[in-house]
Amino acid sequence: MMKAFTLTFLLLAGMALCAIAQNISSFNPGELWLDTDGKHINAHGGGILLHQGKYYWFGEHKVEGRQGNSAMVGVSCYSSADLLNWKNEGIALKVADENSGSEIEKGSIIERPKVIYNKRTKKFVMWFHLELKGKGYDAARTAVAVSDKVTGPYTYLKSFRPNAGEWPQNFKEEWKHKTVQEKDMKAWSQEWKDEVAKGLFIRRDFEKGQMSRDMTVFVDDDGKAYHIHSSEENLTLHLSELSPDYLSFTGKWITIEPAGHNEAPAIFKHKGKYYLITSGCTGWDPNAARSFVAESIWGPWKPLGNPAKGEGAELTFDSQSTYIIPAPGKKDTFIFMADRWRPKNPIDGRYVWLPITFEDDKPVFRWEKSWKLKDSF
Structure with missing residues (x-):
């Protein structure tokens, strides 16, 4: 009798958990986010694709420890269908044996997967x-x-290192012929930073291709796609044009904020x-976010400061950026998508999604313990 009662209780509890998971009505940043099976969503460092009216969230599948x-x-x-209630569609890309x-x-290490449709x-x-x-x-490679x-x-x-044998579009001619090397300077000195900004690592990696770590992809209104990644030992962001089939690079690229030490674009x-x-670059630990604006995707890119505002903004509310989502049914409105990393137990990493507003033509987001699309823009 007791065994039957226990099984019945567990069954009802499981059904209740699933019911709760299937009826999420608000975003609750930093809390457990259950899928329609009642399990914490396992899609870290991810991105969103909207295709034929449905959203698809791709991310790193983590395990315990x-x-x-x-x-x-x-x-x-x-x-x-609503960015709140998510169905597990399984493993989109399986690792090999x-x-x-x-x-x-x-x-191997697979990070920040992003999917675009051609x-x-x-x-x-x-x-x-x-x-x-x-x-x-x-290795510092990008893969497709x-x-x-x-x-x-x-x-x-x-996989490969991008733009081998190609100079960035915004690179001065005289910088191509500089002969100064890393060994000639003290790392992190002002002289060293100045030389990084003038292509110290670009010249070093010119033949074999530039480093590519934290990355994202972006499809513009004209259908052209771009790959943005942290390069040069995570010191400089690179923005590169993708080929028409989105499967390779065209060789046209620029640097953004040289020697600025940016990642998580x-x-x-x-x-x-x-x-x-x-x-910024502080390993798994959070830091203050940065923001930039440009009239053209090819720059120049102008710094705007920290987009996070209010208490906790100096650590981006204990999170790190991973993607920006246009808000459904809300013209010119966006959602900031970020991760709370837990490297000692990665599967327990949490998600921080917050509404972006604009103040003085600058993107801004503030902490909200709980929020709904219809109320937050």
Whole structure:
């Protein structure tokens, strides 16, 4: 009798949990975010794709313990009609078996996956930051996979360091011929920073390609796509044009905020201007966000300061940017999407989504413990 009662209780409790998960009506930043199966959403460092009226959330699938900072499963995919209630669509990109020789074998590092749709080829294209197994963060590569179906499975194509043999568009001619090297200066001295801004690492990596770590992708109104990533030992952001099929780089690129030490780029377009939100570089620890604006995607990019306002803004409310989402049904409104990293137990990482407003033509977001789309813009 007691056993039957216990089973019945557990069944009812599970059904109640699922019912709660399936009827989320507000965003609750930093709290457990349950999917329609009643499990915490496992899509870290992710991005959102809106396709045929439905939202798809792609992110890093984490596991328990410190090994969870490596790719042990792959890239998750969830779907939603309202950005609140998410259905687990499974693993969109699976890692390969150990000792398979694949660049994305189990134990490699896959970070910040983003998916865009190519209307011309009718392919879904996934870009992500890849570090090869057993090499720490030395590889600093970008990687691409493709699928005929939004939820996958995605087929891994290749990884590489971008823009080998190509100078940035906003690079001065005299900088190409400088001979100063890292060994000639003290790291982090003002002289060293000045030389980084003048291409110290760009020249170093010119032949083999530029480093690519934290990244995002962006499709403009004309269908052209761009890849933005942290490069030059995380000191400078690079913005590169993707080929018409979105599967490679054209060789046209610029630097943004040279030697500024930015990562975690998230980009959006508002009333004809381009806005970029980034973070500083403090490992897994949060720091103050930064923001930039440009009239053209090719710059020049102007710094706007910290977009976070209020108590907790100096640490971006204990989070780090990953993507900017246009708010559904709200013209010229956006949602700031960020992660709270928990490197000791990555699967328990939390999500911080907050509404973006504009003040004096600058993007701004403030902490809200709970908020709804209809009330926050």
